[in-house]
Amino acid sequence: MTKPDIPKRLAARIRAAQTRLEDCCNSVSGSDFNHRQAADELAEYDANPEAYARKNYGNHGIDSYPVTTRISRLREKVAYHSTRGDVRKQRIADAVAELEMVEAEVLAEVSGMRPTSGRVPWPKTIPAAEQLLRDHRKELDDLAERVRLEHEARKIAQAEEDRIEEERDRIRREKGDAEHQAWLATQSPEYRREWNRRIQMIVDGIRSGRVGLHNIGEFIENEVNGRS
Known part of the structure; x- marks a missing residue:
């Protein structure tokens, strides 16, 4: 059916109703997307809690506060979304x-009007609700995939930077060790024995647990160098 040209105010009423439908479909598809994301993450955790914790929280175990809080919130989110399906269908x-009512009312009103100037074309028909939902879901899925790929690319780049820096550190350490050994070789046997004794004291202290980052400076100053 060919729709008639209509006054601008009536065209605005139709466009407003179309926008409300589009917004409703976007809201519902967004909620469905969040539900799927939460359910997928929860399934990953349930399949292997330890692997999930290592991947997402590093040194935090499955019983740590960050992990337990995240999983608790995910379960709440999934449970909530699971009860909202009928409500969202009804909103659409x-x-x-x-x-449909607004379009019928506008058509009825225009049918009883005398032709006037200044009319505009009937607003272009928007896709059906099902298509609006599919389109917005695809947009969200595409966005999530782009974010995932960007995240993976950053992880790969960071891993390569870390590898390069570790290699530089290794080279610096080896160079420093070589220079130190060359210098130590110029010292007297007594000096070398005393040096090795002090190094062994530090190693033994660390192995025994008596020495750590919190007191190694004091240990070297007082016990290794004997200045207490």
Whole structure:
């Protein structure tokens, strides 16, 4: 059916109803997307809690506060979304019914009007609700995939930077060790024995647990160098 040209105010009423339907579909598809994301993450955790914790929280175990809090919130989110399906379907049905009612009212009103100037074309028909949902879901899925790929690319780049820096550190350590050994070789046997004795004291202290980052400076100053 060819729709007639209509006054601008009536075209605005139709466009407003169309926008409400589009917004409703976007909201529902967004909620569905969040539900799927939460359910997928929860399934990953349930399949292997230890692997999930290592991947997402590093040194935090499965019983740590960050992990338990995240999983608790995910379970709450999944449980909530699982009860909202009928409500969301009804919201879409109501928005579709409103648009149909507005279009019918506008058509009835225009039919009883005398032709006037300044009319505009009937607003372009928007896709059906099902298509709006599919389109927005695809947009969200595509965005999530782009974010995932960017995240993976950053991880790969960071891993390569870390590898390069570790290699530089290794070279610096080896160079420093070589220079130190060359210098130590110029010292007297007594000096070398005393040096090795002090190094062994530090190693033994660390192995025994008496020495750590919190007191190694004091240990060297007082016990290794004997200045207490």
